[in-house]
Amino acid sequence: MPPAPASMYGLCSLGTRWPSLGVAQPTRALLFVILCPVGAYFPGGSVTPVSLLADPTFIRAWVGGVGNYKLGGNYGPTVLVQQEARKQGCEQVLWLYGPDHQLTEVGTMNIFVYWTHEDGAEPWWEWLVTPPLNGVILPGVVRQSLLDLAQTWGEFRVAERTITMKQLLRALEEGRVREVFGSGTACQVCPVHRILYKDKNLHIPTMENGPELILRFQKELKEIQVSCRQPGNGPGASLIPRSPSLLAVWEVDYISREPLGHSSVGTWPGTPQGLLGVVEQLPPHRCLRCSAVRNQSPRVDVPGVMLQAVLHIHRPVASHHASTGLPTNDSPEVQY
Template sequence: AADLVVQLSTSLKTKPDVVDFGTVFTDHMLTVEWNANDGWQTPLIRPFGDLSLHPACSALHYAVELFEGLKVYRGDDKRLRLFRPLLNMERMSKSAERACLPAFDQSELLGCIKRLIEIDQDWVPHLGPACLYIRPTLIGTEPSLGVKKPNRALLYVIMCQAGSYFNTELSLWADPKYTRAWKGGTGDCKMGGNYGGTLFAQLEAGSYGCQQVLWLYGEDHQITEGGTMNIFLHWINEDGDEELATPPLDGTILPGVTRQSILDLARKWDEFKVLERYLTMGQLCSALKQQRLKEMFGSGTACRVCHIGSIVYEEKNLQLPNQDKHSLSSRIATELTDIQHGRSPSDWTYLV
């Protein structure tokens, strides 16, 4: 980070008031090249613009790439805060290892990102819950059609304004004929191939009037993720105990930063059981029938905490309990927002 070269844009863009997620980008970006002989090159912050890639680039042909997603918030005190960014750096490092892409110094990358935020800090919204989304990306740029570990790579970071990812409660379509991830695969890494392969199923979900797919796994229809979200059930379990449950990190689940934060918060409260356990559609349907389900919700950096209102499963439309201001997801969302905006002191925030 101390070696950063900064080239400032001479033509700054107009900042719109309201934008769709991921469509309007800030004035600058960070790029760092790597090759096997010389290692990481000097990091560069330059005006936002297109990349120049060889047509045989390994990222384009074999999906040798990964990305991260984190946000910077403007607090009530006007200071800028990142939320648990070291967890993103750690996850990105593990994804890089799995993709055979080069290792990097996590603290140095975070320092480079901090400088990029400082330069484009006027893009961080001043009012409301909106924030600035940060997308670190690492791609193999090997100019060869051979399937092999790349000898060249590019790490870059772009940023965009981010409002609400979903505006209403979610409806999910659950069908085991499509699988998002499997044990031994890359479902626990943040790689583009995990997402591009879901589009076909999401289109089918739309034909059933649903916004996202509830991904199932195995013969017992285990609940894994919902769209791009981790899934939580707040219920009275089979033993009659109040419980917050989410599927375990068995290689098929992305270790979400918001997921971990929800678990940490709930365990700190110590008001009910908090478990990482396998959950099946059969268990969910039984809980619905016996009126043991309090709420089902999803979590993620983009969507934050999102209530799930219905699920289409085996030709039935399952109506889930309604969300209210006293629901667990509302309480969690409020507490996380207070931390992210500096209203509640926490060591989870990283001042820019």
């Protein structure tokens, strides 16, 4: 692994090895993985804003097609448009779709808009919006991570809905746009400061607003990546609660997912008494089921190797709460 702040980028590729000149379903394929040490995706680092070319003349994907899959056929036609964007002083292309010029995604990123709602009567004044998964955009992992994190915070409205250029233009004119940014595996969270649309340069006040939300997302993602901490809601249930909370732990067979004999309860940053020793002795097919009981976080089955690394990193102080009346192995708390 390269030293921080660089990282290792993994790229999986699947291609056919079927010896045929015809067009048909292949019977053989080659799967290979490329690992490469990388630094910042864009020159200047992760907080350097980029500019986007939004030209409705070009279409990347359409409903009923394969735009939501990472296929080579989706990227080949974009190379020429990317070159045109660079000629016009833009780093990337913001792909539009439909007669109303819907924002879909950037060349290597999903797109987010953080703005204030046009209706002051709305219970949530601030909104974080990203285009929906309608078959036109890729369901990015970082995209979902940002949605999960924002929903966990509960500080503003989070929505997946259509955004048109007309809506964005109006919001810019009314001073309601706070930040626009892209998200992706390579770039993580990347601010946008300019959009070239119909020969007009639209200034996006992302950097004038901090960019507070972007920096917060970057900090949270980095903490998760380097400390094995997982976000608090959604598919990645919280393994390490943000505040001390009761933590119930069961040893679980990784294949059958059936609870086994070990059950222990403790608090975080304290842990169940003797838990570290139990984790170190877990065989490969075992994992631990963790449930943060007090804050009602979802349960998560964690492979012993991962939990062992987390416990070593945080060096918790043992704390046992046998008389708290928390769930036992027979409790519904351990059921899915």
